[in-house]
Amino acid sequence: MRIQAEHLSYTYNPGSPFASAALKDVSLTVEEGEFFGIIGHTGSGKSTFVQHLNALLRVPTSLKKYHKKRKDPPSDTVLKVGEFDLTDKKTDFNALRSKVGMVMQYPEYQLFAETVFEDVAFGFKNFAPEKPTKEQVENAVRDALTIVGLDYEEVKEMSPFDLSGGQKRRVAIAGVIVTKPEILVLDEPAAGLDPLGKQEVMELLHRLHASWCRTIIIVSHDMDEIAENCTRVAVFSDGEVKYVLPPKELFTHAEELLALGLDVPLTAKVCLALKQYGIDLKCDFTTEDFLQKTLALAGKGGASA
């Protein structure tokens, strides 16, 4: 399923003194099969954008009618996820939500059940079109816990609160992917975890991308994570999309990104510094490529530089 947003705007508390324009005329397409990244400074609209993708936030339909009455209607908003038209209030939003899984920031805070099994099963029962049998629930929960890297027999009867931080995060992710959504959206999936926990979550996302979820979208503050993992990246700034590029093209704009108050991967910082000495590494900003090109340069007698 392809995601297509055109001229999408969103204001919190419209018409009140607290009105806050969080998205301003955003146009963005995510193709099926991508591992897509979204970056931007605090308050730039990243969460507001992704919450539209499974209709947690709705395109105001009254706005559509209002626009039609105007003599000079502004360009019409488009928001489509596959065949689902999210600007149409008759759309089957439950069906949409079974296809677009959303993992919010710090999802482990939303764990609530007495056992890990019950927590993951809740996600499944919630979206199953008909009442599933006990066996169907069990199979789905076992598969979901296994793919997130947990031992089903070991954790199923445990309280989620007795798990480590990284394990809790994985249980929370299991509760979303248990319906095998085609698109998986995660808001800061690795935030707050230790380096090993981060690595495990990223490995898990690649495992899911290769099997259950055709398209993955992550919101991240971590530029190294973006450079290492994403096919393309959108940069949000003050509710607008500034760039949509593959990381290896995006991080050639290191200076502009730093000026926007964003960090860039360590590799991009070093490349920028080397440029001042007339050395252009032409690397794709992944650690592996960076090391290869630096070592090749050193081998050619460029080590003094």
Ligand SMILES: Nc1ncnc2c1ncn2[C@@H]1O[C@H](COP(=O)(O)OP(=O)(O)OP(=O)(O)O)[C@@H](O)[C@H]1O
């Ligand atoms: N529930 C809300 N009510 C009012 N304003 C909000 C609400 N949520 C977000 N905003 C405002 O909308 C703008 C965009 O917020 P959003 O949460 O989408 O940014 P973000 O890029 O996800 O930020 P962060 O990196 O801090 O998570 C900000 O100005 C924010 O203050």
Ligand SMILES: [Mg+2]
């Ligand atoms: Mg956010």
